[in-house]
Amino acid sequence: MTDLVFRPLVAGEENIFDSMPDPLPQVRKVGYADGLAGGGYTPERTWVALRAGRVVGRAAWVLPPGAIGAPWLERFDLDAEPEVGAELLRAAHETLGGRMSYYAAVPAHWRRQPDVLAVMRAPMAAARLAGLVERGERLRTTWSGTPLPASSGRYTFRAPVDVAEINALVARVAEPDVLTGAEMALAVAGVDLAADPLAWLKSPVGDWRIALDAGEPVGLVGTAGVACYPLMAYLGVLDEAVRSELIAEAVRVMTADGAREVVADVDAHKVAVLAELERTGFRQLRSRVVFEPATG
Incomplete structure (x- = not known):
């Protein structure tokens, strides 16, 4: 992984986060810029993996302003091998004070959708390699x-x-x-x-x-x-x-x-x-x- 750089963002770099296309646009989510404006996302809790200057992994932990608990990983996208994602998470965890929960948002009935499975396979594998364990699944219904x-x-x-x-x-x-x-x-x-x-x-x-x-x-x-x-x-x-x-x-x-x-x-x-x-x-x-x- 000598050609890779893992680092947090600094203020004004939200365009770097958004330079990576959303692999699951069908899942409703708060935009990264909106999350920054609201205070839930912060640059220091947003990490990217760069390969030759291109974003191949991004991870954003969120915590609402005034919250007393720990941040959780809300956005985690990977256009690289699971090992790259795992290294990104390990680097962030070391700086942020330890491993934290990851809530992987996916469309309803996602296991029946080969395209969604293909998107999620790498980040989920990376999470496991980084010491996170799947503990269950929550369904949102309307x-x-x-x-x-x-x-x-x-x-x-x-x-x-x-x-x-x-x-x-x-x-x-x-x-x-x-x-x-x-x-x-x-x-x-x-x-x-x-x-x-x-x-x-x-x-x-x-x-x-x-x-x-x-x-x-x-x-x-x-x-x-x-x-x-x-x-x-x-x-x-x-x-x-x-x-x-x-x-x-x-x-x-x-x-x-x-x-x-x-x-x-x-x-x-x-x-x-x-x-x-x-x-x-x-x-x-x-x-x-x-x-x-x-x-x-």
């Missing part, structure tokens, strides 16, 4: 106006009495079905969205809904219509049978406030949850494959 399924009439829904009622029900949910923005909550505020959603969500308590079966709570959902876009932030059920109708109720709450699109993130291994989201009219938009530093 609802955008599809008619909702009819209610069975079995369940009723109401707003919580108070914060204490929400916290009491959250404590009974072993593993929430939907957690949208969990990574951001942890990085920005150090909040575990699964255990303490109200520490992160700023929407009114009245935007939550509790599902009741014969008067007994069987699930709850928290929306965040005042965020950058309407999203189903938290969904937890005590009886799986209520899941579909609770999802539909959350959408009704947000559309009543004017939402035309609703976002929900779900772990890829939660097949039953994903099926219910799709039955309610949600469609997969993109995936994020999560790589974390290897332990030991």
Whole structure:
């Protein structure tokens, strides 16, 4: 690799980052210049691999201003062998203070798309060579106006009495079905969205809904219509049978406030949850494959 140079950018070099074409333009992302302007990206957390002056690898770690957590690798593109990408990551990690998470954004159903697989093969291999381990996958789904399924009439829904009622029900949910923005909550505020959603969500308590079966709570959902876009932030059920109708109720709450699109993130291994989201009219938009530093 004697003909390669690995280095961070300096102020004013955003054109160097953008000189490399986006290999997956179909995946929605914040532009690099916009990320710099907003403060999430910084030149010192942006590294490039140069071969004969041409960018053959680029890596940008992001951390929103004021966040208390660690940056994560948001953009990582490679037009070279995996070993080049691994060396780029190692050089950056050494300067930045250690290995950090990598969220590889890919289109929905990416494993069925040979062109996407060809793009992602090298950066994912590079991440593994640099000591990162694949820990799971998160799917982003969106609802955008599809008619909702009819209610069975079995369940009723109401707003919580108070914060204490929400916290009491959250404590009974072993593993929430939907957690949208969990990574951001942890990085920005150090909040575990699964255990303490109200520490992160700023929407009114009245935007939550509790599902009741014969008067007994069987699930709850928290929306965040005042965020950058309407999203189903938290969904937890005590009886799986209520899941579909609770999802539909959350959408009704947000559309009543004017939402035309609703976002929900779900772990890829939660097949039953994903099926219910799709039955309610949600469609997969993109995936994020999560790589974390290897332990030991």
